[in-house]
Amino acid sequence: TLPPGPPRDPIIGNLRQMPTERPPLVFHEWAKTYGDVVYLELPGKSIVLLDSLQAAEDLLDKRSAIYSDRPPFTLYEMFGWMPAVSFLPYGKQFTTHRQMHHSYLNRMKVVEHQPIQLQEARTLVDNLLHMRIGEHERYLSRFLPCVITQVVAGHRITSDDDPYLHLSKMVLESLFRSGPPGATAIDFFPFLRHFPYWFPGTYYARAASEWRPMVRELYDYPLRTVRAQKESGKARTSFILSQLAEMEESRTETEQDMEDLKGSAAVMFAAGESTTWGTLSSFLLAMVLHPECQEKAHKEIASVVGSTRLPDFADRGSLPYVECVHQEVFRWAAAVPLGVPHRVMEDDTYRGMLIPAGSTVFANIKGMTLDEKIYHDPHAFIPERYLQPPHGRGEPHFPATFGFGRRVCTGQYLADNSIWIAIATMLAACRISNAVDENGDAIVPAGTVSYGIGSHPEEFQCVITACSPQSAAIVRSALSFDPDEC
């Protein structure tokens, strides 16, 4: 028998019940009625929702040999995102792309990227300390593009007119326009792509034809520039340069190799940006809402690191409370709330239920963060929950922020380091507080979140000032840091 789920209508199945607002929270409610494995049907599609860590680990991790395919991402392909490891079916090209990412983003290799992250975290904090109220999103959104452009192409962004900054804005916009992955009308009914643009449901097809040239530029521009720099002897260490060197060595530089390289570089820009931005924005929101956590973290940094320098990666192990804040931001924010859907390649049986071959399998990561059996008061932001008793409740760090099995996020170590150093630097140097209205009363953010491919707090105001007269100067003086010297 199929897993339980909401009753289906003839022909259209569960189409009428599919939520348009806050899908992860609606799915989590369904799981309370039907259990942690929920079955849905849409015309031509079987969908399985996994709402517990247990079910997701049992299927997506332990049975990853058959759960690592992806459903077709018709719309993303139309936008020009091909080849892109995130959307490639399970197979040879997928393995090639994962290996390329792994070679530059694995747990050991990312240590080499830390000087870049340190420098960009300090630049971020310097900008936040000198911005006008309301500009924080602008600077948070720049942080990852600044890191990734150096990692991928060896280029440092220093001005607002930088072509990479322009490309990264475009990427965010195009992802925003393309709706949740695998879940737009075009994904469900691919034949709609051939209908005229005025036909209902083809809005996305029109958007795709407008955005495609820009997505292609994100594929072409980095390789074109690094090659030119390489020829003139000016290329700096980067993912693209190292891949070109490897290709030269093995004498394979076919057109397909070049497309694969362009695709794996482009995906590093695309997959990291809104996720890192959303997580950092959730951090600021949490700090506005919970000044007591901020104070505690700030005190820990002051006592361990002192107030004459900023924290760096070597301090991470000595800052347990900052670690709790970092982990709680990941759990509370759940930046990719429904993960990226997997596809099961064969019929499977789980706890006596049939998971039909070809089903699209969504891991409701947001739902898992709200599991009351694991997390007490799960909607609340409580960093102490991870501390051992009597200081806390000894709850486990949330293990699924980056997804599951053979599809787990390739950027997880880079992302974890980026966010840790940004958070630690902000906590060391900044005081983040409520904005005030014209009567001088604190404006308390509603704390609402918008859900798309990623989740992001809805617009809120905050004031960011330097913790002490010295801290702004310490940040400024730390900016002269040159990553090449490390």
Ligand code: HEM
């Ligand atoms: C806070 C930051 C980030 C979060 C929360 C995040 C989360 C995720 C999640 C949940 C998935 C889906 C995994 C699955 O299918 O089970 C994913 C996939 C992916 N992520 Fe990330 N990610 C982040 C940053 C990054 C960065 C910085 C990069 C690259 C530099 C990256 C590259 C990728 C790629 C390539 C995939 C697709 C992997 C595949 O399909 O095999 N991500 N990420």
